[in-house]
Amino acid sequence: MSRNIRIFDTTLRDGEQAPGCSMNLDEKLELAHMLEALKVDAVEAGFAVASPGDFESVRQIALRLKNTAVASLCRAVPGDVETGWEAVKGAAHPMLHVFIATSDVHMKYKLKMPPERVLELTGEMVRKARGLCGEVEFSAEDATRSDRAFLCRVLDAAAKAGASTINVPDTVGYATPTEMAQLIAYLRENMEYAHKVRFSVHCHNDLGMAVANSLSAVQAGVDQVECTLGGIGERAGNASLEEIVMALRTRGDYFGAGCGVDTRQLFPACNMVSRFIGQHIPANKPIVGANAFAHESGIHMHGVMSNRNTYEIMKPEDIGITQNTMVIGKHSGKHAIEEYVRQMGMEMDAAQLANLTEEIKRLADVKNSVDRRDVEALIAAHRQPEYEDYALQRFIVNSGTSIPATSVVQVTHHEQEMKEVSMGDGPIDAAFGAINRLTGRDFALESYRIQSATEGGDALGVVDVRIRDGERSQRGRGTSTDIIDASIRAYLDAVNRFLAKERKA
Numbered sequence: 059m060s061r062n063i064r065i066f067d068t069t070l071r072d073g074e075q076a077p078g079c080s081m082n083l084d085e086k087l088e089l090a091h092m093l094e095a096l097k098v099d100a101v102e103a104g105f106a107v108a109s110p111g112d113f114e115s116v117r118q119i120a121l122r123l124k125n126t127a128v129a130s131l132c133r134a135v136p137g138d139v140e141t142g143w144e145a146v147k148g149a150a151h152p153m154l155h156v157f158i159a160t161s162d163v164h165m166k167y168k169l170k171m172p173p174e175r176v177l178e179l180t181g182e183m184v185r186k187a188r189g190l191c192g193e194v195e196f197s198a199e200d201a202t203r204s205d206r207a208f209l210c211r212v213l214d215a216a217a218k219a220g221a222s223t224i225n226v227p228d229t230v231g232y233a234t235p236t237e238m239a240q241l242i243a244y245l246r247e248n249m250e251y252a253h254k255v256r257f258s259v260h261c262h263n264d265l266g267m268a269v270a271n272s273l274s275a276v277q278a279g280v281d282q283v284e285c286t287l288g289g290i291g292e293r294a295g296n297a298s299l300e301e302i303v304m305a306l307r308t309r310g311d312y313f314g315a316g317c318g319v320d321t322r323q324l325f326p327a328c329n330m331v332s333r334f335i336g337q338h339i340p341a342n343k344p345i346v347g348a349n350a351f352a353h354e355s356g357i358h359m360h361g362v363m364s365n366r367n368t369y370e371i372m373k374p375e376d377i378g379i380t381q382n383t384m385v386i387g388k389h390s391g392k393h394a395i396e397e398y399v400r401q402m403g404m405e406m407d408a409a410q411l412a413n414l415t416e417e418i419k420r421l422a423d424v425k426n427s428v429d430r431r432d433v434e435a436l437i438a439a440h441r442q443p444e445y446e447d448y449a450l451q452r453f454i455v456n457s458g459t460s461i462p463a464t465s466v467v468q469v470t471h472h473e474q475e476m477k478e479v480s481m482g483d484g485p486i487d488a489a490f491g492a493i494n495r496l497t498g499r500d501f502a503l504e505s506y507r508i509q510s511a512t513e514g515g516d517a518l519g520v521v522d523v524r525i526r527d528g529e530r531s532q533r534g535r536g537t538s539t540d541i542i543d544a545s546i547r548a549y550l551d552a553v554n555r556f557l558a559k560e561r562k563a
């Protein structure tokens with residue numbers, strides 16, 4: 059009999075809190091809907107008490123999801139539990155996730171609490187959470203470095219106080235697969251309430267073992283795995299959802315377990331995250347990397363052509379890639395493009411689709427072949443921020459080896475035309491200087507990265523920038539066959555998002 063493993067997604071909490079991974083409210087809502095389409099069992103929507111913005115996004119996600127449980131993270135303090143409940147109480151399936159650290163080093167240096175106090179607080183706060191919410195999960199932070207006997211007492215206290223899920227996090231990515239299995243076996247054997255709770259693990263990837271540790275815990279009997287799309291998260295990240303799901307699917311025979319995730323949504327979901335956080339998926343990333351299903355060597359290609367089983371253990375269409383290398387030309391219809399849009403996890407109305415089709419045809423005029431990656435870059439470029447304060451009209455850049463670079467940038471700002479001139483160290487610096495003048499702000503460029511969407515001299519350039527002013531930073535992306543145009547668009551995208559966020563705050 060195959061056991062069903064619950065998939066608890068924490069992309070919106072553990073993933074989103076990682077450096078450079080922040081998303082705006084619209085993006086979070088879109089991703090939450092995608093997670094529901096993916097059929098994960100629970101979504102950790104955020105840490106409601108962290109800021110009013112976090113609270114609002116947890117609340118909105120809670121109101122929207124119909125089948126998926128929605129959790130807010132809470133420290134073991136009354137205010138966190140109360141705020142967490144206020145945020146999730148509108149959900150069809152609300153959940154509170156209370157945590158406290160149980161390792162000596164965390165209790166002594168971070169919490170500055172004796173173990174007995176941690177034990178007491180666990181019971182008190184889980185009871186409080188349970189008084190508000192029917193579904194409570196408890197996590198013992200840094201469980202894998204905690205004293206086992208003490209861990210048992212804390213987890214029993216949580217279970218006794220009403221926690222239905224007991225989560226065992228490998229917070230610092232320290233455990234090995236065998237140790238993880240032994241720890242789960244120990245807890246299942248030694249906890250008084252072991253038979254009354256659902257066990258869960260939450261593994262970090264510092265030593266590259268997050269997925270292996272999670273799967274080892276599954277074999278040892280856990281009922282739930284916490285993970286993130288693309289493995290994004292603090293430091294080296296969390297266990298990758300797509301890797302766990304496909305391991306369970308591909309090796310269900312070995313694990314004797316499966317899950318309810320709709321694997322055909324994995325590719326669109328991971329692409330959505332990559333687009334929202336402005337980070338490319340590495341080509342060799344298992345399951346969803348560009349090379350995951352590419353066969354270069356002649357021997358492999360020959361094998362795959364005669365029978366795919368020779369070198370493929372999974373089918374690309376099972377993760378939502380229907381055509382690996384579909385090429386779009388001038389005569390491609392809206393249907394083919396619509397299918398691409400769907401695979402990328404996006405929704406577009408008829409007008410947007412018609413626009414995009416036009417753009418693709420224009421690109422096909424200047425570029426020999428337009429493939430999936432070009433279309434992805436164009437679709438991503440299509441996402442406008444909610445408020446476009448500054449819209450690019452035209453620019454001129456002069457640069458060379460014997461003259462200082464100068465740039466004129468012209469934009470529309472609330473239906474008014476504005477232009478500014480600036481000099482700089484190179485054409486891009488000059489253009490960014492002109493934009494700063496237009497906005498009257500002194501944004502600092504924190505990072506700048508350019509990648510070509512495909513190979514070849516006629517490829518689309520995709521520029522990702524991050525700008526900062528004071529405490530706040532914001533990313534932006536621009537796409538064009540001209541790299542200066544792409545850079546200016548990326549900078550303006552970041553500025554527009556920055557200003558929208560500032561207004562909201």
Ligand SMILES: [Zn+2]
Nearest residue numbers: 072229260262
């Ligand atoms: Zn974590």
